[in-house]
Amino acid sequence: MRSNILKTLIKQIIRHAMWEGQTKTVTKVLASSCRRDGMPEYGRFTAKEIRRITSQAMLNIKELMPYFEDLDSIGNYQQEYAGLLTLAVYRALLKENIARDYATNLVGDMIWQAYLNNKGAIPIIAPLRTMWWKITTKGPTARLGKYLKAAMKYPFTEPGYKIKLYMDKDVWCMDIYSCTVYDFFKKFGQEEMTFFRKTWCTFDYSGGEYLVEGSKYRRIHTLSDGDELCDARYFIEKQIST
Numbered sequence: 001m002r003s004n005i006l007k008t009l010i011k012q013i014i015r016h017a018m019w020e021g022q023t024k025t026v027t028k029v030l031a032s033s034c035r036r037d038g039m040p041e042y043g044r045f046t047a048k049e050i051r052r053i054t055s056q057a058m059l060n061i062k063e064l065m066p067y068f069e070d071l072d073s074i075g076n077y078q079q080e081y082a083g084l085l086t087l088a089v090y091r092a093l094l095k096e097n098i099a100r101d102y103a104t105n106l107v108g109d110m111i112w113q114a115y116l117n118n119k120g121a122i123p124i125i126a127p128l129r130t131m132w133w134k135i136t137t138k139g140p141t142a143r144l145g146k147y148l149k150a151a152m153k154y155p156f157t158e159p160g161y162k163i164k165l166y167m168d169k170d171v172w173c174m175d176i177y178s179c180t181v182y183d184f185f186k187k188f189g190q191e192e193m194t195f196f197r198k199t200w201c202t203f204d205y206s207g208g209e210y211l212v213e214g215s216k217y218r219r220i221h222t223l224s225d226g227d228e229l230c231d232a233r234y235f236i237e238k239q240i241s242t
Contacts, residue, residue, distance in 0.1 A: 007074070014078055019061075022085045023054050025113040029106060037102040053092045060088035067187050075155025076180045083181035083200065086111060087188075090195055100191075108199040112206060140212045140236045141170055147211045148172055148234060176230040182223045197224040208234055 030045040030053065045053075064084050071077045086107050093103035129150075137143045145167070152163060160180035166173050185196040201224050208217025216237045221227035 007072075010074060011070075011077055014074070015081060018078070018081055018085060019058075021114060021117060022057075022089065022110075025110045025117065026050065026054055026057070026089060029109045029113055033106060033109075035098075037099065037105065049096065053089070053096055056092035056095050057085075057088045060091045061085070064088055067184065069184070071160055071180065073155075073157055073160055075157050076160030079155050079160070079180045080184050082114075083184045083196070086199060087185070087192065087195070104195055104198050107195075108202065111199055111203050115203070115207065115210075140214055141172075144212045144215050144234055144236065145172055148174060170235060172234040174230075174232040174234065176223070176232060177228070179223055179230070185224075193224055197222070200224075201230075204232065208232075212236070214238060 027050055030050050031047075032044075034040050034042060034044055035049075036042045061084065064087060068080065068084055071080060089110065090103055090107050093106060094100065098106070133143050133146045137146060148165060152161075152165060156163060160178065160183070161176065162178035164173075164175040164177070181200055182196065185192050185200075201222055204219065205217050208215055211234070214236045216235055218233045218235075220231055222230045
């Protein structure tokens with residue numbers, strides 16, 4: 001009983017913290033963006049417009065919660081809720097008469113900004129871990145594997161994620177057969193799935209380059225395209241260049 005109460009409290013804290021972080025990224029991205037893609041003559045988002053968008057996003061969260069599965073794993077829960085927040089913001093932008101493609105691009109920028117802003121619950125841990133891995137691993141390929149293995153411990157854990165991680169020569173292969181965020185978005189229509197593919201799925205390319213200096217990401221198949229898996233491949237570019 002106590003463990004359930006504690007987990008419920010943790011989830012409440014996660015939702016609050018994630019929404020606070022989301023409003024910051026919405027504000028930062030929109031404050032420096034044009035109202036229309038590449039057309040500054042239409043002006044930029046004002047503080048009043050940004051507040052209106054975030055308020056609408058809050059209303060959208062309430063409407064989306066019936067589709068949200070209360071997953072037991074904290075990491076899975078966090079990932080699914082992040083997906084819900086991005087869809088809520090996307091719909092708020094559409095409500096503001098922002099073109100669909102541009103709204104998608106803006107949310108993609110927000111996802112990346114949120115990634116850059118995320119320092120973890122204890123900010124000092126990440127840089128210390130990176131320093132330790134540099135000392136204890138031989139080369140960037142081994143260090144890349146450290147990041148991927150750590151991600152499989154949190155947040156990409158079972159049962160929401162079913163992943164097979166292995167090496168093929170100097171390439172780290174991550175075959176993803178189940179994805180928590182994909183499972184959330186497939187409850188909706190084709191528009192939402194296209195939005196998911198153009199934001200969350202394309203984020204992987206930038207994220208792959210950010211892990212280790214020289215690292216790259218490639219993928220041929222993906223769940224959001226109707227394939228049976230995402231065949232994610234991580235490697236250090238200079239090691240397999242022709």
